[in-house]
Amino acid sequence: MEINMLRELFMILAYILCYFHFARSTENSEGDQAENGTKSSGRKILVFGGNGFIGSETVRRLLDKEDEITIVNRGNWYFDSEERIKPFVSAHFRCDRDKLLKIECEELSTSGTDSIYEVCEKTHSGPSTEEDAVRPKSGRKRLELKREEEYAHDKLACEEVLQEQRKSGGFPYVALRFPDVIGPRDNSFRFWTYQLWIRIHKDIGHPVHMPSAVSDIEFSLIYVEDAAKAIEKVLDVGPVAHNQAINLAFNEHFTLKTLLRNMADKLSIDELEFISEDEATWYSYPTVTKGPLDVSKAKLLLDWEPMTWERALDSLYTFFEGAMTDEKFLKEREILLADFFESIVPEEHYGTALKKLFKIYGNDVLQGIAMDVGFDETLEIEGASDAQNSSAAHGQKSAEKGTGAHVSDESDGESVDEIVEEIDSENEAVTSSSESTNKDKHSDEL
Numbered sequence: 391m392e393i394n395m396l397r398e399l400f401m402i403l404a405y406i407l408c409y410f411h412f413a414r415s416t417e418n419s420e421g422d423q424a425e426n427g428t429k430s431s432g433r434k435i436l437v438f439g440g441n442g443f444i445g446s447e448t449v450r451r452l453l454d455k456e457d458e459i460t461i462v463n464r465g466n467w468y469f470d471s472e473e474r475i476k477p478f479v480s481a482h483f484r485c486d487r488d489k490l491l492k493i494e495c496e497e498l499s500t501s502g503t504d505s506i507y508e509v510c511e512k513t514h515s516g517p518s519t520e521e522d523a524v525r526p527k528s529g530r531k532r533l534e535l536k537r538e539e540e541y542a543h544d545k546l547a548c549e550e551v552l553q554e555q556r557k558s559g560g561f562p563y564v565a566l567r568f569p570d571v572i573g574p575r576d577n578s579f580r581f582w583t584y585q586l587w588i589r590i591h592k593d594i595g596h597p598v599h600m601p602s603a604v605s606d607i608e609f610s611l612i613y614v615e616d617a618a619k620a621i622e623k624v625l626d627v628g629p630v631a632h633n634q635a636i637n638l639a640f641n642e643h644f645t646l647k648t649l650l651r652n653m654a655d656k657l658s659i660d661e662l663e664f665i666s667e668d669e670a671t672w673y674s675y676p677t678v679t680k681g682p683l684d685v686s687k688a689k690l691l692l693d694w695e696p697m698t699w700e701r702a703l704d705s706l707y708t709f710f711e712g713a714m715t716d717e718k719f720l721k722e723r724e725i726l727l728a729d730f731f732e733s734i735v736p737e738e739h740y741g742t743a744l745k746k747l748f749k750i751y752g753n754d755v756l757q758g759i760a761m762d763v764g765f766d767e768t769l770e771i772e773g774a775s776d777a778q779n780s781s782a783a784h785g786q787k788s789a790e791k792g793t794g795a796h797v798s799d800e801s802d803g804e805s806v807d808e809i810v811e812e813i814d815s816e817n818e819a820v821t822s823s824s825e826s827t828n829k830d831k832h833s834d835e836l
Contacts, residue, residue, distance in 0.1 A: 437452075468722075518682070562632035593742055610640060636687055714755055
């Protein structure tokens with residue numbers, strides 16, 4: 391796991407470099423005026439990344455303050471970051487670390503930095519404070535936790551390295567401890583997948599998974615805009631935030647059960663059907679088990695206040711519903727739908743699911759998409775023509791399977807209205823056939 395430690399150090403060093411650029415440029419920029427007459431901060435900031443989920447939101451905020459941004463990344467552009475970020479940065483350097491490090495690790499893109507508490511010995515039952523990041527005194531216990539939580543071990547080890555080098559006269563640092571981050575342009579697709587699943591789960595005959603082992607575990611989340619705002623605040627306050635760790639999160643605490651119920655309420659789904667058998671289910675939240683975070687230090691030190699969950703949920707709902715038809719997000723929508731059909735929709739309900747998507751979102755939902763999800767037969771739907779696969783990866787996947795679901799240029803004559811009319815009768819059949827198996831699923835009464 392030394393490579394993972396190195397990666398995390400690079401991420402933290404990026405923020406340190408931001409500070410040094412800020413300190414060096416403050417004196418030169420003093421008194422400079424922006425075109426609109428307001429004082430420009432004039433900071434020169436180097437950012438590693440800046441094209442993804444948290445990075446693009448952070449860079450956008452700094453650009454809005456007229457900072458001069460240089461970004462270094464692999465050259466991938468997620469969602470609309472190529473239009474939203476790339477034209478406005480001072481310089482962009484492409485540096486593909488994967489050419490040297492041929493390693494894939496899903497945890498790097500989905501786990502929060504609050505995972506460090508997983509390898510610590512918490513002595514109370516309240517929200518985790520920054521001071522709780524202390525490894526057990528027992529060497530045996532430390533080794534056990536390291537083996538169980540290698541990612542968390544490496545995260546905390548990065549902070550420990552920074553602490554030691556600072557004690558030896560090295561550079562200052564700030565370690566921001568984020569829980570799982572949610573928000574628009576999340577290229578892990580976790581929240582978006584849940585939102586779509588909840589919306590059509592009754593139609594596809596596949597209740598939402600809510601494993602009993604984790605359904606009531608409390609955890610924290612943070613909205614991406616708040617994460618970016620915290621990074622901006624660290625740069626603004628300077629030395630007062632140096633050489634310490636800071637927790638960031640919503641004020642509200644969550645469980646998987648309440649999170650999915652809140653999403654269902656926003657989608658106007660009266661009864662959320664779910665499966666709770668642990669061996670037959672999976673989940674995306676939470677990624678930690680040591681409970682939620684205490685964010686009082688961030689509020690006091692950074693004058694930072696998180697968005698309310700109600701407002702964040704409104705924003706998430708609006709963005710991902712819009713992304714279902716926005717042509718700017720064609721590539722991301724194709725990836726989402728391909729994975730959704732492959733992993734969640736039962737094969738016998740592929741047709742029903744596609745028809746339901748058309749009923750909810752109209753013809754634009756599949757416009758330009760070739761659905762390579764392994765249908766046994768090609769389903770042709772009128773109104774979704776000019777299908778082009780915008781993902782080379784999915785094209786390869788289809789070729790390997792030898793079968794595919796395609797939105798065809800040649801309609802079979804069935805109109806969207808006729809497709810919609812078929813849904814009710816199909817759903818009645820599904821409901822009737824599933825009555826005998828209702829003992830395996832639950833309708834929530836939270």
